[in-house]
Amino acid sequence: MMQTRSRTVLSRAAVRAYYDRFGAKQDSQGFYEEPAIDALIAHADFEHAQQVYEFGCGTGKLARRLLDQHLPDSARYLGCDLSPVMTRIAQGRIEPYAARARIVQTEGEVRFPFEDGTIDRVVSCYVLDLMSGEDIRHYFAEAHRVLAPGGMVCVASLGHGAGLLSSMVSMLWSGVFRLAPALVGGCRPIELETYIDPAQWQECYRNTVTPFGIPSQVRVVQTRRT
Numbered sequence: 001m002m003q004t005r006s007r008t009v010l011s012r013a014a015v016r017a018y019y020d021r022f023g024a025k026q027d028s029q030g031f032y033e034e035p036a037i038d039a040l041i042a043h044a045d046f047e048h049a050q051q052v053y054e055f056g057c058g059t060g061k062l063a064r065r066l067l068d069q070h071l072p073d074s075a076r077y078l079g080c081d082l083s084p085v086m087t088r089i090a091q092g093r094i095e096p097y098a099a100r101a102r103i104v105q106t107e108g109e110v111r112f113p114f115e116d117g118t119i120d121r122v123v124s125c126y127v128l129d130l131m132s133g134e135d136i137r138h139y140f141a142e143a144h145r146v147l148a149p150g151g152m153v154c155v156a157s158l159g160h161g162a163g164l165l166s167s168m169v170s171m172l173w174s175g176v177f178r179l180a181p182a183l184v185g186g187c188r189p190i191e192l193e194t195y196i197d198p199a200q201w202q203e204c205y206r207n208t209v210t211p212f213g214i215p216s217q218v219r220v221v222q223t224r225r226t
């Protein structure tokens with residue numbers, strides 16, 4: 001009987017090598033990412049955020065857009081990325097905002113550099129779908145730790161489809177990922193609900209968008225006030 005090889009996620013070293021090679025080409029993924037990111041921005045109330053942390057900021061495209069158009073002039077932004085190439089591109093992009101926005105390169109650790117309860121938004125677009133289940137659980141635990149009461153996690157990721165076309169695209173994508181994860185940039189469709197504990201998070205916005213049949217989930221959740 002023929003056996004299908006099943007792969008887990010790429011190692012952090014492999015993710016770094018991939019995104020160092022991919023670099024600015026990441027922005028070409030906008031054709032399916034932008035509708036989800038537009039929806040995320042429309043529902044995350046960045047206009048009232050004072051401290052934002054973006055985990056996996058890539059080329060800094062979202063950072064620049066938030067700083068140009070959505071965050072108050074007094075807001076501070078910190079982004080991080082595992083890839084030195086991405087970090088350099090992003091640093092260049094937010095240069096005009098250097099007094100209050102910074103991007104650092106990390107080793108991929110899921111540990112957020114903030115005191116408990118001190119920030120307003122944790123944001124990640126198309127990053128959780130590269131991470132192991134264990135790292136995604138750490139991500140939500142860290143977000144819950146650092147967010148102030150009422151603070152929000154705002155995430156977009158590849159998801160599973162709803163209609164026929166998007167379900168087929170998602171199955172195909174998952175199949176390619178299992179055989180050769182690097183062919184799809186290490187990303188696979190995930191189910192964000194699996195990681196969002198309703199006892200800790202209150203849902204603010206949930207949607208799945210499917211431009212070109214490629215399904216993306218968008219979730220904005222808020223820490224429950226105790």
Ligand SMILES: C[S@@+](CC[C@H](N)C(=O)[O-])C[C@H]1O[C@@H](n2cnc3c(N)ncnc32)[C@H](O)[C@@H]1O
Pocket residue numbers: 012015016019026027033055056057058059061080081082083086106107108109110124125126127130185
């Ligand atoms: C698919 S790209 C998305 C980039 C950007 N968020 C966007 O929407 O265009 C994924 C990014 O996450 C970064 N990344 C993946 N795992 C990471 C980790 N554990 N820590 C920090 N960055 C990570 C990669 O280096 C890459 O730049």
